[in-house]
Structures are given as C-alpha cells and as structure tokens.
Amino acid sequence: MKVMVMIKGTGADEGKIAPTAEMLKTMGEYNDKLIKAGIMLDGGGLRPSSDGRQIVFEGGTTSVVDGPFTESKEIIAGYWVWQVSSMEEAVEWARQCPSDPNLGVRSVLELRPYYDEADFADLS
C-alpha cells in the first residue's frame, strides 16, 4: 500500500523551524534508512508558506491569497510517499522520525493511505 506522510507544523512557528545543518544531517540519516528499507517512493521539503499561494473557491468566486499563512494551524512543511505493507508499519517508521525537543514547537506527522483500486470497485 502507498501512504503519504505529511510533516505539519503550526503557522505561527514557521519562523522558528528554519532548517539547520544539524537538522538536515539527522533528516538525511533518516531518509537513508527509509531508502535502505526499500519503502521510499518520493519525498521533499517545502519552502515556508511566505513563498506559497492559496487558491480559494467559495460561493462561486475564486480568489488567490498570498502567503504566509500565519493563522493556519496546520502548515505542511514536507512530505514522503512510502510503499509499506500496512498502516502499522507506516506508523512504526514514522515514530522513528527525528524531532528536536529543544525547538519548543509542536509538529505532527500525518499518515494517509492512498485510495486503492479496490475502493472504487463499486463505482466503475
């Protein structure tokens, strides 16, 4: 099964979590482990939301909102796509993700399985 893993933080904390050399190194080691386990299909880090845009569709109008999204509770800072044998396995890999307790921020990994063809069997 394919699972998307999203790294989420709070919009207000974005300034505090600019990647340091140390963080890049431990993240690199973690990525290496995922690659050697054969589960990594894709992954990437995203620039801060100040470089982002939101396209909002509401009541028939479409508007473009420039970043940063400081009000947002959940800012996606990066993602992976893993191929694993179960959600439990994805959880076990995710638990090993490095996190720095000294940063004083709350960050979340959200794991979401992709739709499978079997999910659409009744629709086609």
Place this chain on the structure above:
Amino acid sequence: MDARRTVEAVWRMHSGRLVASLTRLVNDVGLAEDFAQDAYLAALEQWPRDGVPDEPAGWLLTTARRRAIDMIRREGVRDQKYALLAVDEEAGAATATDEELLSLVFVACHPVLAQESRAALTLRMVGGLSTDEIGRAFLLPSATIGQRISRAKRTLAEAEVPFALPDPDELPARLNAVLEVVYLIFTEGHAATSGDDWIRRDLAEQAMRLGRVLAALMPAEPEVHGLVALMELQASRFAARIGPSGEAVLLEDQDRSRWDRTLIAHGLTALARARRLRKPLGPYTVQAAIAACHARAPSFADTDWAAILALYDALSQLAPSPIVRLNRAVVLLQVDGPQAALDAVDELGSDPRLGRYHLYGAIRGDLLLRLGRRAEAAEELERAAGLAPTRQERNLLMERAAAATR
C-alpha cells in the same frame, strides 16, 4: 492500535537485519532464523499484554540473542553442533550492517538451492513473510512451503555455504541469481500463472521493495536499478490493466490517467541511474527502457514504436528467447503493419516452446483478423483459449474467437 498487527509490522521491518545479526552469533542462517522466530513469538505473546517497547527492533534482537546464548550453553555439552559455537557475548549485539544484510540475500538465493526454494527462503528470511503468507501468495499449501524452507536451511548447512558476500569473480553470476529470484517473486504477483486471481499485489510490492533495498546497498550495479525500474514501470499500470469485471485490459485500451505517476517517476529515476553508470546495458535495463517508452507516451498511437523496436533488437541479442521475438513481432505490427508482423510470427511457429503458449495463438489470431482472414483467426484464437492458464484469459479468447466469425 492493534498490538498484534504492530508486532507483525515491526517483524517485517526488521526480520532481515535481525536474522543477519544472529547469523554472526550462531554462524548458521537456518539456526539464526529459528531464534529470530522465537523472539517473534515472544513478542506476539508479550506486546499485546505489556505494550510495544520503545525500541522494538532492539527488543527482538536482545530476546533472540538471549535465547540463542542459553541454548548454546545448555546444548553445548551434549550436542556437538552447539559445542562448536563459541559464545561471544558481543557478537550479534549490534544491528546488522548493510554488508551483512546483503550477505543474507546472497545466501538465500544461493545456487545450491532449488530455484523454488530461493524465492520462499528470501521472502521468509529477508522479507519477514510467514510460511502461511508465502503459501497463499504462491497458491501452495503452507506445509509445502514449510518443507521447502526447512529443506533449504538443511542444504545450506550441509553445503557449508559461508555467510559472506560472493567473491568478485563470482559476483556477476551470483547477483544475476538474486535478481532472478526478485523478478520471479514480482511476476508471480504481477501475472498469476495459476488460479484465477489476477494480481497478488502484496507479492509484487515485496519484490519491488527487495529490489529497492538491493539498489540502495549495491548502487554501482546497473542491472539492480534496471530491475527496480522494470518492476515499478510495469506495476504503475496495475490499476489500469484490470477492467470492472476482472478482465484484462490491453495496453492499447488502458486509461492512462490511472497509471501510477509516483511509481512511474521513481521507475524512470531508477532507469536513469542504471544508464548513468555507463556500463553495458543488461537485459533488465533494456526491458525497463521499453517499459519507459510506454510510460512516457501520451497515448498508444503516440508511442515511439521505432525506439521500442530497436530496444527489442538489443534485447534479442542480450537475452535471446522466443518470447522476446514474439513481443518484437507485435511491435513490428505498429511499425510495418500486420503482414510484416504475421510473417515474423510465422517464422517463430516452428519453435516448440511457443506451441503450448496461449499468447502465441492470441497474437497470431489477432494478426489474421487484421488481415481479414476471419476463419483462420477464429480457429487460432480457439486453440489459444484451450491453452490459456486462467479462466479469465480463456473466456476472453473464446469471446474473441466468436467475434471473429460474426
């Protein structure tokens, strides 16, 4: 979360390196795997009750080592097999290195073992699949798989196969044996050769995963990347190749929007890695390059058939086989038309290996139909239906035979 499923997940994640670590201690992969299994059973008993430990992999290794050391001390007095083992408290205490994990793969795919045992042993020792799971995947009773695995372990012990990487002069042949096992596992999952289910996707995913592990551990071997690319590019079409009632959908008719773009991207990257090593291309890489032409094509009509034909010519040189020549003939249909393709297919007709192959008749029937030779086409398709290994394929060919004369 369900603790039992967590135990299973942790087991699959770590069993390969666990067995490799223990082999360093007991010097016998079969014995090492038994101790690893003991630890797994202990985890199944204790974790649901006491909770999952903070370091699940470390817990499994410590438990397995303790059992191994106890056993060696206890049995060493009576049994010579254990007496020979020196108990080194330090050995096997650390997680296996990449080289040790790789050695385990080479041992599981060792040429002293029967081909069918290599796949079972690899799935069991490296992939962490249970005997039941392997049996279900290969549509065999788990008792049969169990016997294969214990026989294979005995063979390895008797032949005193060393737990090490192959010597450099042996490496090409030994690596080829490993890749063959991985691809066999993949094709078993990709196209069921027996029984009625089309895709045993778990098996194919296991194979892709094994391939990616090998690619990470042997980055300088182009064929490893080539095999990863081949498997991923083929697997990217899984969803599109089965219709709503379980029937096969031919490449020409597939909805390309349902191809898995993530797998295609990873597969194309793997292919680029294989090419970038600037060594002569091997058969897996060439087959991946063919699959890549399809993956890149916006539609069946807009496919670079000339490039595919050239790749098939290369493949016929590298790995000559009647199947490759048959596939080449199908490509010839797109480049030079049905008569040229039929001529090429008829040239192959005398090969007895193709006589019992249902796709030979399916292809020949289709070409005859395109040339308006309907009665001959129906006859050929009916004959092919009689040789088809699965019910779906048989039904599909019978329908096409009936449609030919309608």
